[in-house]
Amino acid sequence: MIRLDDVHKQFGPVAALSGLSLDIPAGTIYSLLGPNGAGKTTTINALLGFVEPDRGRVTINSIDVKTQRMAARRQVTYIPEQVQLYPRLTGLENLRYFHELSGAAALELGELRRCLFDAGLQEGAIDRPVGDYSKGMRQKVGIAIALARRAPAMLLDEPTSGLDPHAAREFGESLRWLAGQGVAILMATHDLFRAREVAHRIGILNAGCLVEDLLAADIDIAALEPLYIERIHGNPG
Ligand SMILES: Nc1ncnc2c1ncn2[C@@H]1O[C@H](COP(=O)(O)OP(=O)(O)OP(=O)(O)O)[C@@H](O)[C@H]1O
Ligand SMILES: [Mg+2]
Known part of the structure; x- marks a missing residue:
């Protein structure tokens, strides 16, 4: 439903996206993690048609964002x-x-x-x-x-930042409910705990590359932070 195929985007000397591929099916919540500047917002902007990739293909509900921008835009809601x-x-x-x-x-x-x-x-x-x-x-x-x-797809950029734990939990429940209605959801977040609680899949983006992509059920919350640190900074030992 929400799909990027080998997307590249360069801003001057900065490679914001370096061959990013993602495929989020209907009814699935995908949490995109990654440090500041990893390319999360650029990914969302590419899906909204605000950023045009240098290379690769972006589609929502099989509609090409580049060639059918308005039709693609109607497939998606965006929560900043x-x-x-x-x-x-x-x-x-x-x-x-x-x-x-x-x-x-x-x-x-x-x-x-x-x-x-x-x-x-x-x-x-x-x-x-x-x-x-x-x-x-x-x-x-x-x-x-x-x-x-x-709309069959939803994009969220750090939607729970500044929410108290109870509000963030309720927000997560609303997203789960929405996914239960068949909506495909991509959520960029720094909240590892919420990402693990809410999402079906978790991806870690670093310097425009997806360095991890796993089922949320396959990792417990205590293991996610060490994995994140290792994927971003490498394991010193
Ligand atoms: N319009 C732009 N012009 C120039 N550089 C940009 C532009 N948009 C993004 N960048 C650069 O691309 C890289 C990725 O930025 P992006 O905003 O996608 O990161 P992010 O993962 O959303 O970070 P954060 O967690 O801080 O929100 C950064 O180095 C950023 O400075
Ligand atoms: Mg961002």
Whole structure:
């Protein structure tokens, strides 16, 4: 569903991506780990069509991002680190606004409410101004926007940074629920614990190369950090 084949991207002297290949099937959550500058955001930007690879192919739902950019864009929802919403509008009003803006088919208010509820927003918050929301609650509105669009793919860039453990856990549960609906999810993160808890697969990116790619179930949380350090810095002994 979310696919990169041998993607290269050079920014001046910096090789941001050096032959990256990924294939994330429907219903799968993939956590992309890696140090600052590893190429995680560049990967997401290539999938969104914001960055054009020098070489290789990027597709979403088999639609080529380079040749059919708008069609590919409709297959995917994107959740940045800070979900930008209108503070004076309620959660429901924000959802309706962004849903209509996306050009997707209009939904009835009841259906939009359902999306917020399914995203894990407390019912009491739905009609309150977003200016009063916590960061975790705003992220849930982002999930609801994704749910309403029914896009088969979702990209997230450090979505849990700054969330408290409880909010991050709830956020992870919402992602799991979304994957259960068949959505393919790529999440760039520095949170090893959450990556291990939430994802089906984990990849470690270093200097634009995928240096590890494993099933989350095949590694326990205590072993992930040493593996990460070894893959990034090499094992000194
Ligand atoms: N538009 C750009 N122009 C020049 N260099 C860029 C551009 N975008 C990214 N880079 C460089 O490409 C490399 C990869 O950056 P990227 O933002 O993809 O890393 P990242 O893994 O998301 O890092 P972080 O964890 O800090 O968010 C970095 O060296 C960065 O400076
Ligand atoms: Mg980044």
